[in-house]
Amino acid sequence: MLSRRNVLLGAATVGVGGAVVSVASLSEAFEEAGAATGDSVVVQVVDLKSGRLNVFAGERRIEVHDRDLASRMAKAARRK
Amino acid sequence: MSSHREAPEISKDPVADSTDLYAFVSPDHPDTVTLIANYVPLQTPASGPNFFEFGDDVLYEIHVDNNGDGHADVTYQFRFETKVTNENTFLYNTGPIESLDSENWNRRQFYSITKVDGHGNAKVLARNVPCPPANVGPLSIPDYKGLAADATFKLKTGEKVFAGQRAEGFFVDLGSIFDLGTLRPFQNLHLLGQKAFQKAGEAVNATDRTNVHSIALQVPITDLRGKSSPVIGVWTTASRRQVRVLHGHNSDDVYVGPNVQVSRLGNPLFNEVIVPMAKKDLWNSLPPTEDKNFVQFVEQPELAQLLPVLYPGVFDNLAALNKKKTARADLVAVLLTGIPEGLIEGFHNNTGEIQADMLRLNTHIKPSKKENPLGVLAGDLAGFPNGRRVKDDVVSIALRAVAGATFALVDKKFKPDDAVAILEQGLSAADVTSPFLARFPYLGIPYDGFNNPS
Numbered sequence: 001m002l003s004r005r006n007v008l009l010g011a012a013t014v015g016v017g018g019a020v021v022s023v024a025s026l027s028e029a030f031e032e033a034g035a036a037t038g039d040s041v042v043v044q045v046v047d048l049k050s051g052r053l054n055v056f057a058g059e060r061r062i063e064v065h066d067r068d069l070a071s072r073m074a075k076a077a078r079r080k
Numbered sequence: 081m082s083s084h085r086e087a088p089e090i091s092k093d094p095v096a097d098s099t100d101l102y103a104f105v106s107p108d109h110p111d112t113v114t115l116i117a118n119y120v121p122l123q124t125p126a127s128g129p130n131f132f133e134f135g136d137d138v139l140y141e142i143h144v145d146n147n148g149d150g151h152a153d154v155t156y157q158f159r160f161e162t163k164v165t166n167e168n169t170f171l172y173n174t175g176p177i178e179s180l181d182s183e184n185w186n187r188r189q190f191y192s193i194t195k196v197d198g199h200g201n202a203k204v205l206a207r208n209v210p211c212p213p214a215n216v217g218p219l220s221i222p223d224y225k226g227l228a229a230d231a232t233f234k235l236k237t238g239e240k241v242f243a244g245q246r247a248e249g250f251f252v253d254l255g256s257i258f259d260l261g262t263l264r265p266f267q268n269l270h271l272l273g274q275k276a277f278q279k280a281g282e283a284v285n286a287t288d289r290t291n292v293h294s295i296a297l298q299v300p301i302t303d304l305r306g307k308s309s310p311v312i313g314v315w316t317t318a319s320r321r322q323v324r325v326l327h328g329h330n331s332d333d334v335y336v337g338p339n340v341q342v343s344r345l346g347n348p349l350f351n352e353v354i355v356p357m358a359k360k361d362l363w364n365s366l367p368p369t370e371d372k373n374f375v376q377f378v379e380q381p382e383l384a385q386l387l388p389v390l391y392p393g394v395f396d397n398l399a400a401l402n403k404k405k406t407a408r409a410d411l412v413a414v415l416l417t418g419i420p421e422g423l424i425e426g427f428h429n430n431t432g433e434i435q436a437d438m439l440r441l442n443t444h445i446k447p448s449k450k451e452n453p454l455g456v457l458a459g460d461l462a463g464f465p466n467g468r469r470v471k472d473d474v475v476s477i478a479l480r481a482v483a484g485a486t487f488a489l490v491d492k493k494f495k496p497d498d499a500v501a502i503l504e505q506g507l508s509a510a511d512v513t514s515p516f517l518a519r520f521p522y523l524g525i526p527y528d529g530f531n532n533p534s
Binding site for chain 2 (some may be wrong): 041057061
């Protein structure tokens with residue numbers, strides 16, 4: 001399970017450049033980016049309702065659709 | 081200015097702000113083309129302790145289209161890295177810098193060069209190439225000329241390269257022009273100046289004794305030219321990573337995501353003078369292939385409307401042209417498609433139907449033995465807008481073109497106003513204090529802080 005910290009600023013190494021791709025889950029996004037432990041990953045919740053996320057890894061932006069994850073991230077963001 | 085601080089957002093990001101772009105057949109090596117992209121505008125020479133430098137977080141690129149589609153067929157990418165050798169001093173240098181590996185030089189920049197083809201295939205041409213230092217002063221750098229020469233490299237792939245500080249070569253009377261379009265040589269004819277000035281004034285080069293950072297390349301023509309045309313289209317861009325997360329200490333900062341274009345420059349003054357302020361930031365973010373969306377500002381340039389108002393009775397023929405709302409096909413050709421064959425004897429730099437702001441250079445035109453700063457307008461076909469040389473007076477050329485000089489090429493019945501033939505900003509390359517060089521990288525030695533203290 002990804003913690004709030006490593007989702008928002010996670011650990012992954014990535015390949016270089018390419019067009020924006022759309023995947024169904026965060027794990028697929030890491031796979032798409034060639035992710036492994038190393039460099040940073042930043043996730044942006046674009047639309048909470050539809051679960052649309054941007055995953056920034058290396059020189060790539062990957063669009064992810066995951067309502068559950070978006071909801072959990074929003075919940076984490078409200079935590080004091 | 082040419083493109084210094086030309087748009088609201090990039091004016092706040094000088095490290096990524098492209099200021100001038102030059103492309104010309106090298107006069108001393110006519111089998112090559114020289115490409116120079118300048119960044120980091122208006123550097124005061126006395127700027128210690130933290131002198132100007134390239135951005136480690138900026139991707140600088142020079143693009144060349146050689147088939148007229150507005151897409152790059154050859155791109156040179158430059159990425160910089162700063163290294164601090166002594167973390168226990170606040171000083172840029174702790175003694176004279178007499179070589180590029182001097183132990184006295186504390187903050188050095190290195191760069192890599194990557195060549196990318198039209199299919200996106202990238203090849204790293206060089207890594208860890210040293211920049212020369214900023215020109216601190218004669219005690220710190222006794223032989224700046226020699227040191228800068230040492231920072232000029234010939235790559236195994238044939239390109240010559242230099243990246244570092246240079247004297248600003250662009251000359252413009254900035255204080256005057258942006259004071260309601262005043263041209264000091266004609267200030268007494270200005271709408272408001274008629275009351276303020278009894279006679280003509282002398283122009284002042286506002287950018288003299290300032291420095292810029294240049295990325296200069298000299299490339300064999302055959303590496304750039306396409307198969308079917310001698311004309312190349314050139315532009316430069318600067319991009320930043322889409323996401324930056326700050327942590328208060330830059331070693332922990334995160335830069336991630338695709339590179340997003342924040343600055344673009346092809347023809348001088350395009351974004352500065354043609355594009356309305358509300359669209360300048362957008363224009364900087366777009367590729368040249370989107371310039372068809374800006375064609376209305378080229379066809380009906382605001383400056384053409386202003387000239388007859390600001391100088392009453394001087395530009396009556398231009399006023400009549402404006403009144404008819406005639407689309408300025410001449411300016412569309414000069415800026416967006418290149419000048420087609422048949423308009424100027426022995427010359428064209430047309431790249432086809434695609435409207436894209438690129439500096440178009442017909443590489444078949446040989447360098448001039450005696451350059452005319454008014455370029456093609458004065459019959460010197462090796463000058464702007466056939467590419468751009470370092471001494472070309474692009475401000476005066478643009479003024480004359482917008483005032484109607486080039487419209488006569490597309491409409492033989494049109495007679496430019498008499499004033500157009502003498503219209504100029506009143507400056508020349510002689511108003512640049514640091515002399516231009518006869519060889520690569522052509523721009524003069526940067527002004528040092530000690531001798532240019534204010």
